[in-house]
Amino acid sequence: MIVLAGARVVTPHGVLDPGRVRVENGLITEVGPEVGPTAGPVGGEAGGAGAGGADIVDLAGSWLVPGFVDLHVHGGGGHDVTASPADLAAAVAFHRAHGTTRTLVSLVAAPVERLAEQLSWVAALTAAGPGPDGHVVGAHLEGPFLAPARRGAQPGEHLRAPDRGVFAELVAAGAGTLRVITLAPELPGAGAVTEAALAAGVIAAAGHTDATYDEAASGFAAGMTLATHLFNGMRPLHHREPGPAGAALDAGVACELINDGVHVHPALLRLVAAEPARLVLVTDAVDAAGVGDGDYLLGGHPVRVRDGQARLAATGALAGSTLTMDLAVRRAVAAGLALEVAVAAAATNPARVLGLAHRCGSIAPGLDADLVVLDADLRVTRVMAAGRWVPAPATRPIAAG
Numbered sequence: 001m002i003v004l005a006g007a008r009v010v011t012p013h014g015v016l017d018p019g020r021v022r023v024e025n026g027l028i029t030e031v032g033p034e035v036g037p038t039a040g041p042v043g044g045e046a047g048g049a050g051a052g053g054a055d056i057v058d059l060a061g062s063w064l065v066p067g068f069v070d071l072h073v074h075g076g077g078g079h080d081v082t083a084s085p086a087d088l089a090a091a092v093a094f095h096r097a098h099g100t101t102r103t104l105v106s107l108v109a110a111p112v113e114r115l116a117e118q119l120s121w122v123a124a125l126t127a128a129g130p131g132p133d134g135h136v137v138g139a140h141l142e143g144p145f146l147a148p149a150r151r152g153a154q155p156g157e158h159l160r161a162p163d164r165g166v167f168a169e170l171v172a173a174g175a176g177t178l179r180v181i182t183l184a185p186e187l188p189g190a191g192a193v194t195e196a197a198l199a200a201g202v203i204a205a206a207g208h209t210d211a212t213y214d215e216a217a218s219g220f221a222a223g224m225t226l227a228t229h230l231f232n233g234m235r236p237l238h239h240r241e242p243g244p245a246g247a248a249l250d251a252g253v254a255c256e257l258i259n260d261g262v263h264v265h266p267a268l269l270r271l272v273a274a275e276p277a278r279l280v281l282v283t284d285a286v287d288a289a290g291v292g293d294g295d296y297l298l299g300g301h302p303v304r305v306r307d308g309q310a311r312l313a314a315t316g317a318l319a320g321s322t323l324t325m326d327l328a329v330r331r332a333v334a335a336g337l338a339l340e341v342a343v344a345a346a347a348t349n350p351a352r353v354l355g356l357a358h359r360c361g362s363i364a365p366g367l368d369a370d371l372v373v374l375d376a377d378l379r380v381t382r383v384m385a386a387g388r389w390v391p392a393p394a395t396r397p398i399a400a401g
């Protein structure tokens, strides 16, 4: 048993200041206010042994927040999730050290047989559950059914019209672990794939789309429930043609936002957060996250990272971000969001989107002990995943592309 004592604890019902969280057998078993002096010896990394043999960890001066749930990850720490199963696991481990205890792995457009292979890697890691490399909760197909006009950094040669047969093949390859598919609702066949996705229990997300407001609104009415990185990779919001972003906000669906200070202006973050439950912070991180500026290969294309911005060398298009979720949360708070709102957007809301709210995304009794300790400046000091403290992974330098 571990007792985490003295931190300001962010719970679904407000902040306990200070609070106390008990962890047993990988689960949170008790959450409440700290009453009276901390029982047993406290202090230091190892804490002390309290009554009943509990390890008491003194977290005075820290915040305790739920482990983050990232719906959109392509890589990190020098590892691209599509390079190999080992790189996939290493990228997930990199993000876990930054507080992301559940990861949905995003796959960019590629030949169908290649996507099927990558989906099988994700399926294997998902089936393994929480382990030394992290906790993968499934796959997000970001393609191949995307609008060429809004492809961003997606490889145009692998985009194709939505096709039910291809989708069925990919669902089978994922062996039940394909959770989200991003598609452009205006493309012919998008309705049929959305219908097939709903039938297969896969979330249909609108993204990389040139849809008008009406076309996107039809997609949401047909059952699309998520907008992939709102504002990015879509027709811009105009007051007379609000496009997919206007349709998503109007429909009240969950909206991913890349809060790196580059992809979206902080004012729009605040506007989306005016309805806090719909905001889902994602990193859309690429392999360059955590390795600094340099020249890299992403999906076979040269990508240049300068001042933390990843752009295609050929076109200058933004090619994902170098965010980690802890930084996305810090930026959200710097932009004026309450920490509770930012934490909900990084953990609670994405867990709800995935149907995992009964397992993770909040600090509440009965949920998995996925916890992040933040210092007063909201920097990660420790991460607990399924009741175990997580080691920091090593990052390796990656060769110039």
Ligand SMILES: [Zn+2]
Pocket: 072, 074, 106, 142, 284, 320
């Ligand atoms: Zn992406």
